Amino acid sequence: MHTHIPGYLLIAILAITLFPSCQSRNARPEDIELRLSVLSENERQTFENLLDHYLPEGDSLKIKSCYFIINNIAGIGSLAVDKEQQKVVLHKDTKYITTDYLIEQIDNAVDACRTKIVKGSLSFTDFCNYVLPYRIDYEPLENWRKKIQERYTPMLDSLGGYAQLSDTSLCRIFNKQLVKGFVYKGEGNYGDIKNWTALSSENMGNCAEMCKTVLFPLRSYGVPATVDFTPSWGNVDGGGHEWNVLLQNGGKNVPFMGLESDPYQYEPFKLIDDQEHPEKSTYRVPGKVYRRQFEINPNSLVSKNTNQERIPELFNDYRIKDVTAEYFPVANIDVHFTPAQLNNKQHAAYLAVFTNGTWKITAYSLIDDKGNAHFKDMTRNILYMPVLLKNDLYEPVGHPVYADSTGIVKVLEPQQTTIDVAVTQLRSKEAEEVAFIAENQHLGWGHKMFTDGLDKIKRDEKRAAPERGQAYTLYYWKDKWEKVNTLSKQDGTLVFNDVPANGLYRVTASNGKQRERCFTVANGVQQWW
Template sequence: MIMILGCGQNKTLEELATRKQAEIVKNDRAYLKQYYGIIMAAQGDLQLEKQRKEMISSASPWLNSQLVDTTDILDFVLPQMVNNSIDTVWRLQVKERLKGIKLPEGKITEESFLKFCNQVNDSLKRQITFGNADEDESQLTYSALSSKGRGSCVAMSDYTNYSFRALGIPVTTDFTPVWGNLNAPGHAWNRLLLKGRSLPFMGAESNIGDYNPLVLSIRSDGSISTKRLPAKVYRQSRYGDYSQDFFGKKVLDVTDDYVDVNTISIEQIDKNDIPLYLATFSRGKYTVVAVGETVKNKVLFAKMGTDLAYFPVRLDRATPVPVGVPVVCRKVTNETKTPDLDKRVTIKVDHLLPLAQGQMYYLAKNGYNDLDKIDFHNKYDVCPLPRYETIYELWYWNMGWQKHSSLKADGKQLVFQNVPGNALYLVKASSESFDKTRPFTYEDETITWF
């Protein structure tokens, strides 16, 4: 019997699990009815007791070795739902599929535990591979994912959660809604929750100790690509006591586990109760990344990733609409970007995207095999350059993107004159959309990309 000290008294894990399970079932019923219109079938007491016993049996080796925390076991191993799927038999299915992997022998140390976790992940690499999503993967059961054998990072992460949780190991999904410095969709990966710390990995792809979700590639000489920066990183935590709502998902804000953060404070635009959000500009549109909290006459956005540009927006029938001045979040002092129509500058552009974006596009086009044949850290090798006799446009942000001027490229550099200072800018070919451009600032004849 595992005894847990909590609330000033000893409680067994069974007692804690029984109480928590009732909360979980109530939560799941309400969630499925509200967001999917599904009435979850009732489970009998014997079925619920069987689920608890399976969980306790699986988790006991790690709890007895003081490697994981009881709260994480209750929040991330006990629940039957993984993401939005309804599946009551996945624990037995996982154990049958992974029965060839033996538990560590003797005293279980953190080293032997992590080795075991990586052995499990090595097995998953042979079971599911990456592929673009072609359906709502969040509702797929373990058997559906197993039969399909492929899926996006969401599917791979869910499949990994099923597999580790069946073994009593608290693993969850961390995700970013969108990368703050790239024209790219968001990303999801896994996080192993140890006692007192946690470690990232990409389920079915990269092991614990080998994975950094912010890095696109590692070269043979050990150097890494320019980092992709998240505006926010959230942890799926539907049953945690401190979870917050993010468009229907219960999450924890763990951005500061990955990058430097700061708080953005915005003067309340008006006195109504319409929520204010922060968005990034990516792939030609605004993507909401954070919900503000009104404190007196200000709206606060805590733990925002630094060195990124944010746009205050409100939602008009689910579409983000800019309502305030862009803010560049810094480690110390944030910067607002209001165009100065009285202070004009000349902007010189000799490359059209930031290095991180150029690296991503290069890898998408050429793969990883020829990285040593170029200078991967040279913007002129991997970033697109102005094309001779192509017409380019300069835009600046003033309550929306405003076109400033056009010119035909006649050399390696585009020179735009008489441009309002202290603004966010975009440069794009006149024949192209905003989808593949990135915002930048211009100070001291230097471009800073966002």
């Protein structure tokens, strides 16, 4: 039997039942609608359900958190190996993530940080980037917050509860807990695809795993922390480095090293600490420092790569930002490229540092219509080489350049006038220390032979110098390493005559590994880069 409903009543019922939904959808920001419009029907439904869950509740923090994730979820997911096709594939979160999973992550993160946000001790931007994210890299998804809280909440409750502990205290607590049984392993770790379960069960890895291992529990308890990194050092050989940073309201962020050093006790760049003579302490200095965040950076190179030019792997990342100026005095370096140099109409230019015998890209800039590239916030007293993409290779172009301690930019363009170059050493003290550590780290930092060796380098008693009877070749940079001469070391100082002035030089030994550092000459003395 059908019941007849008067027209005016039907309209009233529809208004009552539909108005909240229509109001919610009409209230959604335009950018959210735009993000949802590019998704497939199934993908969109996940986020429609998410919005339908939060909008009626009216919790502004959770609603804004929901918006943030929707606005920044594109392009990320879990990496997995496709054994049939023998390649790595990305399972995008927009396709595979569930509404329930996101609700649980948002609820947990907001509940852990609500008081901090309301009181103003944690900015909402830092919360979104460094606590809210449901993943850190490209690891398989899991309910890591719940697993971590089940494991550590009883311990934290015994200390008065996590809400009563400062962020710095929680960093110290988790460093102490997580370092137990950890084994350092330098190579073959694949840390970007390890989730909390894998990291905590394997309990081994390099600096990348150490950083990531501590991030999961910190974020689980509402501590805003992330990873800063340098792709390569500017004054010594070797790979780059990653370390943690604790984000503090007001921008006075504090570096620390997961599973190793606590906040206020870690200097990511100090190489050898000379406590008796602090001015003689040595440092590894990066050309650039970047920070990992969840928010898509509109100023990233991959965001601005409108002509689809191939870009280096380092910059094929929407979620890093330059924070070099937080650590070092910086200067802007402008480089002009001629039409001949830009014969392929390159979209971007790069600056590279010299490491492991070659030039490694560390910074980028778009090229304007006049052929100029503007590199912002470059570390001072670090040497850079301009680089362009040519014939599908990244090639050095032009002359090495650096900003001195006052910020004045200097270009090393060889002159027609010549000088004599006296070679008294083959590498800098910092390079000497790095090489010694790499060759002897199996002894351990507390071993007498290890500490004695470093002390001798510090006192200049053990330095690589030209050896009698050994042949040495001097090069200077002019579009490539140009040979000047080869000499055999005899008595006295090894001196190369008639060398182009104002150049960048490099000496290699016939029995060397071709990884010698480069140098300039000032008042007849070698200055290392």
